[in-house]
Amino acid sequence: MTPNKEDYLKCIYEIGERKEKITNKLIAEMMQVSAPAVSEMVKKMLAQDWILKDKVAGYLLTDKGQLLVTDLYRKHRLIELFLIQHLHYSTDEIHEEAEVLEHTVSDHFIDRLEILLGHPDFCPHGGTIPKKGQPLIEINHQTLAETQQTGNYKLVRFHDNFQLLKYMEEHGLEIGLEFELTEIDPYAATFTLAYNEKNLAIPKLIAKEIYVLAR
Template sequence: MSPSKENYLKNIFELQQSFQKVTNKKLAEMMHVSAPSVTEMLVALAQANYITHTPYNHITLTASGLATAEKLVKKHRLWEVFLVNKLHYQINNVHQAADALEHSTDDDLTERLNNYLHHPQKCPHGSIIPGNGQGETDADDWVLSDVAVQQQVQIVRILDNREFLDNFADLGLELNQIITVIQHSPFDDSVLIRTADHHEISVSSKSADFIFVEPVSAAKVK
């Protein structure tokens, strides 16, 4: 399979796991490619039985597509762990290097890398590494844009998208940070949050859809 097809499968997987409706438009935005390029690739992936693509512009991985995507995502996230933990890459700069490495990584190297890293459960962006999750899934996470006002939550996962990750860093936010939702703007759907050190930050609607949180327990607050 070509690296281009692999990248499409990974992005479809990422969007599906992040509760996003997968559409041509969403893929074009995520991958910074033209709409005609997306359409052409989706036709090829559907013909190879990796995806189903309905007339209503909804894209879903088939069983074969999901199995292939999980293997690709596992390689990618393992390399991200290695690059961040061992070579000290920043999380907003690691994607491209991991992407290049994964395409030349066979199953034997994947297993050796996984063993070397002691089977990490999550990648540096907080996503479960397929096969290493120990029963845990990303399905319990909430999208920040859906969190109620005055709800205190912890940022546990962010979408692996370079443009968003740069924005996330510019906002001064971090994984595992505890925040409180202060307001949902009726004008542009942005979310106003307050950090534990009382800084207020406005998060755009698009970015809020890429940030995943969990409710803060009493134990965490203490």
């Protein structure tokens, strides 16, 4: 499989994880390619039984496609952890490097890497690292945007994209941070967090990419 096809599969998985209808337009926006390019790739992926069309979801990963995606995430997340723990990369540096390496390293290399790292359960961003041959089931799956009650929570996961990483760093938001959700404003579509003697109103668009656990 080519790196381009692998990226399309991950794109479809990530859009689906946000519970949006997976359309050609959304794929094009996320992949930063033209609509005709998406249409051509979707045809190939349908023909190879990696995805199927669905009236409600737009596209769905088949079992075959899900296994491929799981393997990609296992590679990517183990590589990210290695880059931070052993090569001392910063959190905003690891994603691009891992994107390149995940397409080039062998399964044998990843198996050995997993042993070296002690069979970890989570990547630096809190994403679940699937075990070899096992499906990818995210342990932390409640987003801040889905939270309906104020109270005490812990930040346990966030999506892996550069702009979000810079936002998190700027506001001192990191995995393991304990905070109080003091206000949910439906009109302004914001979620106000109190932590480290500060208050931060997070827009719903960003709250959809942050995962929390009630304390």
